[in-house]
Amino acid sequence: MPLALSTDNLAKxxxxxxxxxxxxxxxxxxxxxxxxxxxxxxxxxxxxxxxxGLLKSTSGEVVIxxxxxxxxxxxxxQMIGLMPQEFNFxxxxxxxxxxxxxxxxxxxxxxxxxxxxxxxxxxxELWDRRFDVAQSLSGGMKRxxxxxxxxxxxxxxxxxxxxxxxxxxxxxQSMWHYLTQLNNEGMTIILTTHYLEEAESxxxxxxxxxxxxxxxxxxxxxxxxxxxxxxxxxxTVEKLSENIEISNCDCEVIDENTLQVxxxxxxxxxxxxxxxxxxxxxxxxxxxxxxxxxxxxxxLTS
Amino acid sequence: xxIAYKTIVIKEILRFSRIWVQTIVPPVITTSLYLLIFGGxxxxxxxxxxxxxxxxxIVPGIILMTVIMQSYANTVxxxxxxxxxxxxxxxxxxxxxxxxxxxxFVSGGVARGFCVGAAVTFTISFFVEIKIYSLxxxxxxxxxxxxxxxxxxxxxxxxxxxxxxxxxxxxxxxxPLTYLSGMFYSIDILPSFWQGLSVFNPIFxxxxxxxxxxxxxxxVELWKxxxxxxFMIIVLAFAANFMLNxxxxxKTE
Numbered sequence: 001m002p003l004a005l006s007t008d009n010l011a012k013x014x015x016x017x018x019x020x021x022x023x024x025x026x027x028x029x030x031x032x033x034x035x036x037x038x039x040x041x042x043x044x045x046x047x048x049x050x051x052x053g054l055l056k057s058t059s060g061e062v063v064i065x066x067x068x069x070x071x072x073x074x075x076x077x078q079m080i081g082l083m084p085q086e087f088n089f090x091x092x093x094x095x096x097x098x099x100x101x102x103x104x105x106x107x108x109x110x111x112x113x114x115x116x117x118x119x120x121x122x123x124x125e126l127w128d129r130r131f132d133v134a135q136s137l138s139g140g141m142k143r144x145x146x147x148x149x150x151x152x153x154x155x156x157x158x159x160x161x162x163x164x165x166x167x168x169x170x171x172x173q174s175m176w177h178y179l180t181q182l183n184n185e186g187m188t189i190i191l192t193t194h195y196l197e198e199a200e201s202x203x204x205x206x207x208x209x210x211x212x213x214x215x216x217x218x219x220x221x222x223x224x225x226x227x228x229x230x231x232x233x234x235x236t237v238e239k240l241s242e243n244i245e246i247s248n249c250d251c252e253v254i255d256e257n258t259l260q261v262x263x264x265x266x267x268x269x270x271x272x273x274x275x276x277x278x279x280x281x282x283x284x285x286x287x288x289x290x291x292x293x294x295x296x297x298x299x300l301t302s
Numbered sequence: 303x304x305i306a307y308k309t310i311v312i313k314e315i316l317r318f319s320r321i322w323v324q325t326i327v328p329p330v331i332t333t334s335l336y337l338l339i340f341g342g343x344x345x346x347x348x349x350x351x352x353x354x355x356x357x358x359x360i361v362p363g364i365i366l367m368t369v370i371m372q373s374y375a376n377t378v379x380x381x382x383x384x385x386x387x388x389x390x391x392x393x394x395x396x397x398x399x400x401x402x403x404x405x406x407f408v409s410g411g412v413a414r415g416f417c418v419g420a421a422v423t424f425t426i427s428f429f430v431e432i433k434i435y436s437l438x439x440x441x442x443x444x445x446x447x448x449x450x451x452x453x454x455x456x457x458x459x460x461x462x463x464x465x466x467x468x469x470x471x472x473x474x475x476x477x478p479l480t481y482l483s484g485m486f487y488s489i490d491i492l493p494s495f496w497q498g499l500s501v502f503n504p505i506f507x508x509x510x511x512x513x514x515x516x517x518x519x520x521x522v523e524l525w526k527x528x529x530x531x532x533f534m535i536i537v538l539a540f541a542a543n544f545m546l547n548x549x550x551x552x553k554t555e
Binding site (some may be wrong): 052054056074077078080082083085086087088089091092093097098100101102103105106107108109110146149153154 | 383384387
């Protein structure tokens with residue numbers, strides 16, 4: 001698969017001697033939905049800043065769609081749409097003007113930019129607020145405005161830095177749906193998020209940064225398969241005795257109708273349910289105690 | 303590039319038009335007060351300056367002072383605010399070249415200088431009959447002055463870190479230099495030491511050519527009066543463009 005983005009030994013040391021990136025080699029395939037994860041201060045925003053042209057790297061190369069970033073500045077800027085973590089628009093400007101101006105900065109004629117702004121504002125359910133100033137929007141609306149702005153020039157690669165922070169569940173779901181639709185249409189999406197379930201459900205490939213070092217880069221499914229043990233919480237119909245045993249699993253009775261089971265390698269949820277059934281215990285509900293990606297993330301970054 | 307330039311200029315014009323109570327009304331009120339106090343009340347006691355009624359004499363100075371302050375204020379406040387709220391990143395991630403960004407902001411300053419200057423001139427016309435000796439000299443001086451001070455405001459904004467930093471230069475440098483440029487007097491009446499010192503004040507040259515354009519009287523040759531702001535514009539434009547290209551105080555080092 002051809003690459004949409006690659007970095008070669010990308011490093012950044014700030015003037016205060018903080019080494020934010022220590023020579024990372026990222027590879028993102030064309031059309032990928034890619035998660036770039038890391039705890040606070042891991043270097044995600046620095047990496048995104050360099051890739052999108054907001055920051056200068058100390059050393060290393062960035063190649064986008066086969067073009068070296070230092071030699072093809074404008075071609076690369078045209079290909080990238082950035083939705084940053086922090087709100088970075090003029091809060092006193094009407095929302096529609098923010099989008100039209102962004103189109104103008106990319107050379108889109110005003111009339112065409114107005115049409116594109118209308119499409120995106122309607123898509124983001126902000127059309128009714130188009131003449132309001134940006135500061136009057138709620139946090140979630142501001143995020144959607146920034147997403148719309150990032151899409152104004154129809155980029156090939158969309159970089160999203162914490163896109164759903166502060167967004168309510170309903171809007172988050174609709175944003176996920178829209179992002180998936182964009183990805184299905186061929187757009188490469190790079191996502192950083194603190195909601196690991198968001199990365200798990202949306203992304204096909206993943207990279208994890210820790211203290212400026214790339215500690216993992218792989219396919220999401222492969223990575224998740226590394227998580228050997230999954231902990232599930234089971235609500236039972238019958239009352240539980242103090243000692244419940246399931247082969248190759250660790251069981252802990254939490255209360256008379258709740259059991260926590262840590263699945264051993266090769267044990268499926270069906271095996272657990274069957275084992276309980278054999279002990280005359282029926283399952284009413286079950287849920288995952290901890291997100292698998294979260295467990296892996298913690299083990300890789302701690 | 304033309305579309306990006308046009309976008310920045312339209313944005314700038316809309317910005318200062320939206321806040322017209324802050325940008326257009328105060329200079330109009332200040333001008334009326336100047337004319338009432340210096341022209342109406344004190345002017346009759348002063349009499350004439352270089353053979354011109356005092357009220358007529360100060361008119362070009364009042365208009366040019368407005369142009370200087372407004373051109374400067376527009377770029378310094380607008381560019382500082384884009385840094386302050388990080389909206390400059392909208393331009394940084396775009397394909398707009400740095401020189402177009404600079405040209406756009408400077409044009410915004412020139413536009414505000416023109417709009418407020420025109421509003422002030424209109425206000426003055428209620429107090430005094432405005433005389434015009436050469437519209438061409440007035441127009442050239444206006445453009446050179448507004449471009450120069452819009453560029454200076456831009457550079458001030460690049461270095462400014464707080465709101466105080468954007469008011470220090472206008473209050474402590476620009477205003478005194480404007481008052482000492484011969485706005486209310488002719489430098490011919492100054493002692494020779496102060497006359498000699500005045501030639502180091504760049505605003506003096508612009509004030510002189512602007513007054514020549516309105517009243518037909520000047521103290522220095524016209525080419526000299528135009529050369530000083532042209533030289534300053536070249537220096538300031540190179541400096542501002544260099545800073546933008548280096549990302550001074552815009553890109554985190």
